[in-house]
Amino acid sequence: MSVLPEPVTALTAALSQLPGIGPRSAERLALHLVQTEPGTVHQLTQAMLRARERISFCTVCGALTEHSPCPICMEPRRDPALVCVVERAVDILSLEKSGTYHGKYHVLGGKISPLDGVEPEDLRIDALEDRLSREPISELVIALGTDVEGDATGFYLAKRLSRPGLKISRIAHGLPAGTGLEFADELTLSRALEGRREMP
Secondary structure: OOOOOHHHHHHHHHHOOOOOOOHHHHHHHHHHHHOOOHHHHHHHHHHHHHHHHHOEEOOOOOOEEOOOOOHHHHOOOOEEEEEEEEOOHHHHHHHHHHOOOOEEEEEOOOOOEHHHOEOHHHOOHHHHHHHHHHOOOOEEEEOOOOOHHHHHHHHHHHHHHOOOOOEEEEOOOOOOOOOOHHHOOHHHHHHHHHOOEEOO
């Protein structure tokens, strides 16, 4: 039998569903929140609701944005000939922190994984092909994780999107194997981008 009141237990369970929050962290957060001034808790809930209601995906690249097209797509100083292909919108944040990349982005929305039921048609590959026909893109940089699915997706993209005048490269493997971009520091990402190589 839990010594915590049911609302605290329910809040703990809800918080533990957030990424990176284990059971003990969730319990600490829940106990902190129920002892905090109601005004502060109300402000937090309003901020969460407002962010969820106002943030969507860019219709061009798939980044998180309040207005579409997003600021990155609209930035005239960005190199329109260079597009970095990432798995998720949050991967853009990791690459931007490196301060090395000055092109545009395209979010796939996942990676090919037949075991998980994710096929190429489930990803934003058609949208990328559409961009290749409309935009002056001369290089695609594949910046996917170094796990089996990331490698398979990268090779699939290189084969499917190959065409004259388009260079397809992949960021160098300076990333830890089996992890995503969010676990890499800025220096590792910077070196990985600078060391990208053309895919066969």
